[in-house]
Amino acid sequence: MTTYHFVGIKGTGMSPLAQILHDMNYNVQGSDIKQHIFTQQALEERNIAISSFDKENIKADQVIIAGNAFPDEHKEIVRAKELGLPIYRYHHFLGEFVKKFTSVAVTGSHGKTSTTGLLAHVLEAANPTSYLIGDGSGKGMENSEYFVFEACEYRRHFLSYEPSYAIMTNVDFDHPDYFKDVNDVFDAFQSMALQVQKGIIACGDDPYLHQMQAKVPMLFYGMNDNNDFQAGNIQVSPEGTTFDVFVRNSFYETFSIPGFGKHNVLNALAVIALCHYEQVEVSIIQQQLKSFKGVKRRFSEKVVGRQVLIDDYAHHPTEIKATIESAKQKYPDKEVVAIFQPHTFTRTQTFLNEFADSLSQADAVYLCDIFGSARENAGDLRIENLQERIQNSHIISEDTIDCLTGHGNSVLLFMGAGDIQKYQKAYESQLAS
Template sequence: MTNYHFVGIKGSGMSALAQILHDMNEKVQGSDVEKRFFTQIALEQSGIKILPFQKENIQPGMTIIAGNAFPDTHEEIQEAMKLGLPIVRYHQFLGDFLKQFSSVAVTGAHGKTSTTGLLAHVLGGAKPTNYLIGDGTGKGVKSAEYFVFEACEYRRHFLSYFPDYAIMTNIDFDHPDYFANIDDVCAAFQEMAMQVNKGIFACGDDEYLQKIQAKVPVLFYGLGDDNDFQARNIVKTTEGTTFDVFIRNTFYDTFSIASYGDHNILNSLAVIALCQYEGIDTDIVKQRLLNFEGVKRRFSEKNVGSQILIDDYAHHPTEIKATIEAARQKYPDREIVAVFQPHTYSRTQAFLDLFAESLNLADKTYLCEIFGSARENHGKLSINDLQEKIPDSEMINEEDMTPLQVHEQGVIIFMGAGDIQKFQVAYENLLTHS
C-alpha cells in the first residue's frame, strides 16, 4: 500500500484520481484551499481526508501527487523536496498509471466529459472498468481491465498519455489564452494521435479531424455518408432519440438513447464504435446506452414550480448552441431562456460575435458579469459588449433574480464554466421563499 498526498485535491482531475486510488485500497489524503468546491462531496463520501494547505501535512514515507495549478514554490511541495519524497505531477502520474489497463483517452474540444461518462457506463456493464471524468468523478475497481479517462488538450497536457485507444470528438478553437489559433490546436491533436497504440475513433463530420494521421487505424464515426460508423434513420422525440447504425454501409443494429441533440448521437456512436471494435456484447451496449443518466453539470434538470431549471457547463458558442437545441427537442412547446456567465475575458473577446449568435437561438437571454481570471488583462472589454449584440437581452445579478419569474412555463438554462451555479441557487432560494 502506498501513502499518497494530493496537493490540490479539490481539482476535478485530482479528486477523481484520489477516488480511484482510494477504491484500489491505497492510503489517500490531500490538501487544498478552504473554499468549498463541488468536487469535494465525493471525497467526503469516500471518507478521504481533506486538509487546509500547510507544510505540516507532508510526512516521511508519502508519495506526493501535485496538481498542475501549484508551482514548485508551494510550501507543501517545498517541504516534500526537503524530505526527499517522490513528487509527481498529476498528468505524469496518470500517464504511468494507465499502462496497467486497456486504456481509452477521450479528447476533443467539446463532449469529453459526457462521452467519458457514457463510455465508462457502457463498458462497465460488460467488464470491470476504472474511470476518471473531468467533472470530478472517479472510480477504481480491483481487477479492472479497462481504464477510461478524460484527456484535456489545454496546455497540451494530453501529451503525457500514450493510451491504447483515443476517441476524438471534435477540434475547435478554444483556450485562446494558450492556443495561438486553430492550426495550433490541430497540431496538438495530431501530436496526440501519434501516441495512440491501437486505434483512434474520430468524428468524421469534423473537417479538422478528417486530416488526422496516425500509426494505427483511424475509424471515423458520424452522420455523413463517408464515415465507417454512420447513424441513419434518426428519430427524435420528446422522450429521446433512436437511430440505426451502419458499419461501412452495412446495417449493424438499432440503438436508443434517453438524451437529446445531434451531439449526443455522435457521443453514442463513438462508444458504439469502440465497443464493436473490442467485441463487447451488442445487447449490453444497447441496454447501457438507454439507461445512462448523464454526468454532472451536463443538462442537469430540476422541476421548480411550473418552470424547468437546467444546469449546464456550456461555455463555448458551439456548446451553447448544442444545449439550446437539445432543450428545444425535449421541450418544443416551451419558452427557452438562457442565463449565461461568460468564462474568462480572453474567451469572451475571441468569441464575442459567436456567443451572440448562439445565445440569439434562445427566446430570451440574461447575462451575468464575466467570470474572469485574476491573471487576465481584460482591457476595455465588458459584458456590455456582448449585451449590445443580443437584442432584448438583460443583465441579471445574484442579488435580484426576480426577472426570471415572468417566464412562467419557461425552460431556464444556467450556462457557464465559472460559478454560474450560485445564480441558480439564488433563484431557487427566491422561489422557495416567495
C-alpha cells in the first residue's frame, strides 16, 4: 500500500492534510524540525509517525507531499527525485484531492481560519463533512459529501484550486513581500473567482469584492442594504451577539453567536448564506452557530485572577483593530492591554503607521521584538521605529514581562503570528511563581 510522506508535516496546512488522509485510512508519515509546534498534537493523537529530516526517510513505495517552505534542493525532495517518486507541492495535491467532493474554499485577506472552522462546525451537523483549517485542525471522512478548506492567497497558491464554492471575506493589502499593492491582491482574487464551479458567497460591504466578475452566481452578504443576506438589529450581551438575518429584504431568522465584534457577525453571515444556498435546516444552523467554540489562536482566553489572557493570531493592522474591538465589547469594564509582536520585517515596514493607529485603540501598548522570516533582511528597521509612533508604548522582553502585573482588572491581548506565545508562557510562569 502506498505511503504518503509529508516533508514539513507540522505546517499549518500540512498537518491537517495528513490528519485527513490518515482518517480516510491512508498510510501517512512525515518529517520536520525537532522544535515543538502546536500543530503536532493532533498528529501525535493519531499516532502518525514524525521523524527528523533525513534522506533515509524516503522509500520506493511513497508519494511525497512537500510543504511550500521547503525548496526543491531539500535533501528529502532530492532523494525522492533520485528514486523517481511522485512529488506534489501541498497546494497542488490539495487542488486534485478536493475534486472528489462538494468543496468549499474559504478565502480572503482576513477571517479565513475562523470562517472555515465555523462553516465546518455547521455543515458537519447536517452532512458528512471533511475539513482542513489553517489552525492545524483536520478531519477526514471516507463518505464525505463536503470538503471545507482554507485557501490562502499568498504567492497565488489558491489558483491551484477549482472549488465548487468559494466564500470570500475581504480583500486587503498584505504579504507585501509578494504582492505589489491592493490591486495586485484583488487581481489574484479575481483570477481565483473565475475558477469557482458553482457559486461565490462574497462580502458585499467590501469595495473590492463588489467589483468581482464571475462565471457563476454570486451572493453578497453584509450589513449594507444592497446585500442578498443582510444582518440587522444587532444586540451585544455578555454571552455574545444576536442578530436578525434578512434574505433579499425579507426576514429569515434570528441567530446568536458566542463571539463579539462586527467581523464575527460577518463570518457567521457568510456561513448562513452558504448553508441557506445548500438548503441546510435553519434549526441546525442556529444550534451550531451558538455552540461554536472557536479555532486555535483566535481570541483563545484564559482567566488568571482579575486578568483575562488572550492569545490571538492578529498580525495585520485590520486584524488588530478587530481583536481590540472584540475585547472592548466583551469586557467593557476592563482595561484592554495590547502586547504585540510584529511578524516579518517587510510587513512591519509597509504598515508602520497603520500598526501604530490600530494599536493606539488599546488602553496600553507593549511591543516585542520583530519576528523576522528566514527569507528576508531586517535592514535598518527596529521595533523602536514602531514604538516612537505610539504614545506611552513600551518595549517588553521575556525578562521584563512581569511589568504586566501592574494592570489589575485587565484583558491582556497577546497578538502576533510569530512566537508570541512564549511571552504569554513567560508571564504565566511569573504569575505561578
